[in-house]
Amino acid sequence: MTNYSTAIDRKWQKKWEDTELYKFNADKMDKKLYVLEMFSYPSGSKLHAGHWFNYGPVDSWARFKRMQGYNVFQPMGFDAFGLPAENYAIKTGIHPWDSTKQNIKTMETQLKAMGAMFNWESEIVTCDPEYYKWTQWVFLKLYEKGLAYRKKAPVNWCPSCNTVLANEQVVDGACERCDTEVTKKDLTQWFLKITDYAEELLNDLDKIDWPEKTKSMQKHWIGKSTGAEVTFKVKDSNISFDVFTTRADTLFGVTYVVLAPENPLVDELTNDSQREEVEQYRAASKKQSDIERQSLTREKTGVFTGSYAINPINGREIPIWIGDYVLATYGTGAVMAVPAHDERDFSFAKKYNLPIIRVIEGKGGEELPFTEYGTMVNSDEFDGITSEEGKIKVIEKLAKQNMGSQKVNYRLRDWLVSRQRYWGAPIPIVYCDKCGTVPVPYENLPVTLPYDVEFAPDGKSPLTKSEEFINTTCPHCGGKAKREADTLDTFVCSSWYYLRYADSKNTEEAFKPEKINKMLPVDKYVGGPEHACMHLLYARFLTKALRDMGYLNFDEPFTSLTHQGLILGPDGFKMSKSKGNTISPDEYINEYGADVFRMYLMFGFSYVEGGAWSDDGIKSVARFVDRIERILQNSYAILEENKNLKTSMDKAEKELNFWRHNSIKQVTADTEILQFNTAIARMMEFSNALSKYIQENEINNDFLKETINDFLRLLAPFAPHFSEEYFNRFNPYTSEDNGYSVFNQKWPEFDEKALIKDEVEIAIQINGKIKAKTNIPTDLNEDSIKAIALKESSIKEALEGKNVVKVIVIKGRLVNIVAK
Structure with missing residues (x-):
């Protein structure tokens, strides 16, 4: 199964790409669903298990919603500016542009191997000039509105990173990036006036479906x-x-x-x-x-x-x-x-x-x-x-x-956005001795980041060393002027990226308001809780500011938010290279396939809690997928033989039908709330019932195929490649359009009547101890149930020589006989 699994991964990924199966239909907005995971930082060369835990299960949820009829928009991109890439460049001598672009290529390949529904046609990369041109536009709009200003103030200074830090980036008195003790400096810096929105940021928390802990953290931070x-x-x-x-x-x-x-x-x-x-x-x-x-x-x-x-x-x-x-x-x-x-x-x-x-x-x-x-x-x-x-x-x-x-x-302070580092979006401001502080005209954007710059940190902004960059002319008077040498905090780039995704190819404006106002807000946002008082607060501020400028007609960027848990190393500690406990997805995917890796992440952990990685756990999931494959192959053989053409729904069919509809009900409910581990547990119960049924002497072929199709539709979000392969085996489709896919099938609905059993198993106790179990019709009255219990051979034997004092019936569950 293992080699075959990786082969079908590649087969279906190519088919999905060739047929543009997951391309978003912008003309169908009645059931639009914007699903977004916080985009990754390409400072490292590869995705790790934490990325997978963020992206894989959310993709399963999006697939589930697609099958429910939603038009899913699920873009992907890269938050590419920032200190990690610059520090890596200083250490290795590889320019941040070169290392970042190479890392993005590697991560794109890995993300595509995941088999997710990402809308790659909407991809954005924040270090590309065509993106940060519009980040600079956002800054200038804030400046026009009086929400961006410059002043001298005591600021947090990291002597190791040689840059200013916002209050939110100082953890227990140390830099969140390098753990160096933070000091204070008086510097002239750029700020964004988030405090103007303090009251609204506080009050509007009641409008959104976010974890209460995150809301509480923001309330405390706003103070x-x-x-x-x-x-x-x-x-x-x-x-x-x-x-x-x-x-x-x-x-x-x-x-x-x-x-x-x-x-x-x-x-x-x-x-x-x-x-x-x-x-x-x-x-x-x-x-x-x-x-x-x-x-x-x-x-x-x-x-x-x-x-x-x-x-x-x-x-x-x-x-x-x-x-x-x-x-x-x-x-x-x-x-x-x-x-x-x-x-x-x-x-x-x-x-x-x-x-x-x-x-x-x-x-x-x-x-x-x-x-x-x-x-x-x-x-x-x-x-x-x-x-x-x-x-x-x-x-x-x-x-x-x-x-x-x-x-x-x-308590909230204005957002300090100046950074004395190279790898960031240049602040689009020039300083003229005659005209003072002058914003760069919109038609002159982007102010591009020069490539050939000495960026080793020395406490000054690296761009001051680039004569070509710093020296310019004043847009007002045409005289000599100097450019702003600081770059923007990378959180400015990510404070509006969710808007750009929906109109990422627009070369004339950051986004077309009428388009964005149909697409936004994001319906489901997923990412780490560490961003509660940084990115999540900043994005809310930018949304409200752009609304007040007339560009947006909504108040909040993310309607519903979920924080995924943390995948720890096998030793129970946070993964790190220094501890040697990191988990690389690639080797497991090569051995087991993307679906097994994905299903282990969803079954082995509560999604909002996470936990320690276990090789035994992924092996267990691999055995489960192997077992499903055997069941499906045996079922396929039965249907191919076309024997025992039973048409009635007898006891065996009714039992399987119960598990079929019970699974549909439970998997639907659990998947809706991202409770993937219990959803997969229900699928295991369903597979057990299927396995038991196909061992019957007489099989209802039509019923079996219906049940198999429902099983595959339920399994599809959790094991997309595997399910696509087997759905197409059971349902050959010759057309070249997208009708072939299980993901264009309707999500199954449960029948409440099928959950009412004709028979139910009850326990029979004597003085509180179980002595026997038996199946009885569900419609029996209490006297009939008592009679059946007392006639059971093992019960008669156990009661020999004793007087029955009382018989207590708990309908549908048990009979307790009190005897002396």
Whole structure:
């Protein structure tokens, strides 16, 4: 079977390609189904088992939906820019363009060997100028809309990758790519104003069918807080600063305030006696990532500036500190500290001997810090009112003095998109001494990435070393100008690619709105959960921004989302070359065929959980496919002999018909929700029933062929090549059109009546222990069932010498005889 399997893989892949079986019909939009897997990174030379786990099972789901009558669009492409390809080039000396293009060729061959329904005519590659031309167009549209801007800001810097990282790319204080400790730098960078959409990004999560965990992660990352902004004046100065708080009811308990070390006010507020200590502290804080600084488990530290602020609610003088747990990029870059009612502030106050004043009481006697709501105390005219009422009244009082107002705040920061690396889309901006910042005209796109560039990282953008690239003329005045030397974060390329797929050959525009608005949003999107607060959030932002520009008529890019699990090495650890536990699909496909490999991935693991690879597991699936082949060959021989032409539906036929329709029902339900392992388990039950039936002395040939055809139609999404081969054997088709394919057949529907058995097997117990099993008609009444149970020979023997006290009947399941 093994050699034969790989042969039929090639046979049917060629047939499908030659007949354009899976070509999307753009004229049939009534049952359009856009199925998309997150595209792969061609930084490695080959697909691994994780790619297969992403693509193979989803293709099976798409095939299932096609057979249900859907017009499936399932494109494929490559997310080709980025650090991995550039780092590989630095290591090997092979240019990123050359290595990436070669890797893409290899991966295309592997993907086609998978036998998936990919619409290759819509393929995109993000490093091709014909693609990134339109990525640059998207950037310029955002710039026109005021959603792209440039400013100097403290940014995350990876000293190993020599580039800026977005907050989302810093994991536990380290670069997500190389695990190097991240530091801080003040750089002038390009940002996209995702914060303008914070509220909508939060609210619209309720519209989409996404995993709750992913929604929760986005909600946390957006981090909406409803509260107030309070103004604190600096003692003996004209300086003031604002603080955001969700607990204005605790304002009377503020005993100090804390500024972020990088807050510009720190220079003005630091006394000479404190300056050295403050500067040392600020230097140390630059070595910490934002995420590390905000860790709940990390001890909070700080330094006194020597200055004091005035609490606006009661006029008290309170010291101004700096602390690295406060971020300049979050809120106002300053916080008020209420140590009696906040655990973090309490620990800080204890450490530095700062005052602790209770201003909220619960039912009485609570230890500090008391962080719940309660009744206001030690709060002048507000004593005795509830926290909820106090939050409003305190702000009303401050508002009359122009010292406070209600405010909504978000944790979400604007998206930093500048990268000081070579292998990315150039930012289409030039800088002119006379005209300033000038966008490249649309007719001059793409700004192409030069090939001959020294891109070894040295902390500067590699494109600055290319005189030919950097030096240009100003589009406005025609004078000398310099190009932007940074490239775009690769997530910009992937934030809109799902739109380009549907109009990938359009040379006049990024996409035709009327076409895209029919094709989108994506109906089923599948990929890893690690992109929850990066790609998935960015794609939602870009969709909403393009909608507001009039290009799209939908709000969300991906209607339904599924995260596949992770395939681990045989040792149970994440696959890596260094551990020597990687699984290459090619050798298994050569031995077993693509269908066995695909079916093992679907049967051996829960799709959303994954698990450890097992050679024994794939061998077991190979044996199952071998067994199916024997059953089909034997069935074919029976039908060819054309003997025993039975026409009745007797007990054997009814039993097989039950398993046939039960399988149709269960496989349909399980496949719909991508529960592939249980769907294949139902197919195993169906094959057992088929095997049992063909051993009968008398066979109903018409019924057998009907059943075989249903079996093959159910099997087809999971084993497409194998099923196509046998479907064509049982149903020879001479025409050259696409009618030959099992995938143009209708998905079978179950008959509820067939699931009602004439007979059912019941267990017979004596005092709770099973003593016998027997088949009985399903329509018997309780008295008849009791009589049959008591007449069973083994039961009569077991009851000899005993008195029957009670007979309990659970219809359709068992009879329990209580005897003494």
